[in-house]
Amino acid sequence: MNGKSMDVKILPFSLILLLSLLGRGEGAFSYSLENDLRTLLFTTNSYNKLTRPLAQVAISAKLNLLTLTSLSIKDQTMSIAGYFTLMWSDGRLNWTADATYNTDIPAFYTNQDYVWTPSLSVTNSVSDIAVISDNTVVIRVFKDGTLNWTPGGVYNTQCTTDVTYYPFDTQKCSVTLATWGYTSIEISLVGGGVETTYYEPNGEWEFSTYSIQSSTRSFESNSLPQVSFDLTFKRRPMFQVMNTIIPMILLASLSVFVFQLPPDSGEKMGYSLTTLLAFAVYLTLVSANIPTTSINTPCLSVYLIIMLSMGVTSVLLTIYILKCHHSPEDKPIPNYLRKFCVFAKKLAYLDCCCKRKNVVEEADGKVSEDTKPRVPVSETELTWPEVTEILDNFFFKLYAVVLTLLTFTVLVTLVISYFTH
Structure with a gap:
């Protein structure tokens, strides 16, 4: 009897605990809570988007290749559709130490109007040389202060081609991403690879491989960091x-x-x-x-x-x-x-x-040559x-x-x- 009465007492307590946990999970997102967090980070802490977060900001850049639009041998140009995945850390947006928001808000979204973003440009572009900027693409801010930004577009770049073995040729073209204004002392740019998960094959060219080269280029007395995504394509010769x-x-x-x-x-x-x-x-x-x-x-x-x-x-x-x-x-x-x-x-x-x-082989097994006199x-x-x-x-x-x-x-x-x- 004592065992049965104990089970009866434990059962209601377990149901109450389970319901409370489910209720807490369903109510993890709270508009007021996130609004308070944004007010804390951007207003109370006086966040200035024009100030870079560190003396040298380490930026990881990955190229996500969607398709090869064209590779013109005549014009010496390559056109691709894709987007960059840019990641960096901003300690001013770190709320891991705040127990009020740490558990319920793992991340939130914002755009360029509110946070500092690196000034980057595709420097070997032949159509539009400008700083990458897109307010329509949201920036994901994680609770440890890591920011993830994926601006995309169609990039037309210069490509020096080698047609010695046309139409069995292999072309190597690059997309060069570099800082615009910031020096290598202020920004460290590192290539994170080329992602081809969503790549759509081209009917004329077959994507072969890629390589990444990090370097600097001189501008007046400063050195600007840059990373080149070298893409190798093989022509389909049939x-x-x-x-x-x-x-x-x-x-x-x-x-x-x-x-x-x-x-x-x-x-x-x-x-x-x-x-x-x-x-x-x-x-x-x-x-x-x-x-x-x-x-x-x-x-x-x-x-x-x-x-x-x-x-x-x-x-x-x-x-x-x-x-x-x-x-x-x-x-x-x-x-x-x-x-x-x-x-x-x-x-x-x-x-x-x-x-x-x-x-010819004679009947006795010997070999003789037909040597008739010639005219x-x-x-x-x-x-x-x-x-x-x-x-x-x-x-x-x-x-x-x-x-x-x-x-x-x-x-x-x-x-x-x-x-x-």
């Missing part, structure tokens, strides 16, 4: 590969096959001119997409110039070959042309020997049609080798640079 590089290689290969057309067909000259014209027209379209800068020369531009030069040279060689083909039979062949033809025939002969040299290269008996045929074969092979090696070298260079940067 669009340029499908619409620029592959069609360009296919057009360039057409100039090789002009030497396979017979001179008597009557289409040799028209084919070479049509190929050159098509390549020149396409070159004007491609040039609109290639970055217009003279600081770095893109490998793709060098490739285009070489291919255009080969197209022009093929037209000139075609004219010369047609002239040789239609020369009178009694016209003597110049000595330099005769020596060139002998040289070309020797190269063709060596190539033919390599192709005909077969290793010696004639140095005297040449006709103009033979000269034409020799020239066509030689330049066809030469153009094919040069085009293959050059295309392979350029593509390998671009791909290696893309994966190593």
Whole structure:
């Protein structure tokens, strides 16, 4: 009986304690209490927002990247949307030692009209160089005197680009945040990182990595602290590969096959001119997409110039070959042309020997080589049609080798640079 009566007495007491705690939690926020705290901090304590809180205020700055709006190679600019997270400490706004407000008010909100804020600016901006100021963004003040401010916007900054490996290029652009007026003795600016939690991917550029550099810049006899958020972006090359590089290689290969057309067909000259014209027209379209800068020369531009030069040279060689083909039979062949033809025939002969040299396995298991006697290269008996045929074969092979090696070298260079940067 005693145990049951004790339980009955404890039960009402527990309910009363629980209800009192719940009531205290629900009434944690009190307008009058917070209003009294604001009056104490800003009026009674005579808070002056123009006076910095410490001899040297340590400010932590973090860049929150939302999206890459544009990265213009032509204009050498980068545009991003994001906001800064600025944190510093103001001992005048510390109420942890006041038991009246410490428990019920962990933090409150204010704006620039009431508290001291650092004078900061994006110094490498190309659109608006001004002190960061936004009264619409509230400042969270914690009870230990720590302030958190997140001003945001669209920042257009200068970006020195490197287009050597376009369209497999990687660009490194920066957003430089510096004090405006305050020296490094009065403000210490530290980079807190780059946050990409809410970053929306860009269709042309892929965000790769970031780095932070803290430094000072000289202004008259003072040094001003600054922090640079270096952002690295890689271009997504598939669009340029499908619409620029592959069609360009296919057009360039057409100039090789002009030497396979017979001179008597009557289409040799028209084919070479049509190929050159098509390549020149396409070159004007491609040039609109290639970055217009003279600081770095893109490998793709060098490739285009070489291919255009080969197209022009093929037209000139075609004219010369047609002239040789239609020369009178009694016209003597110049000595330099005769020596060139002998040289070309020797190269063709060596190539033919390599192709005909077969290793066969005989019935007894021994290996023998097919070594049939070859017709010696004639140095005297040449006709103009033979000269034409020799020239066509030689330049066809030469153009094919040069085009293959050059295309392979350029593509390998671009791909290696893309994966190593």
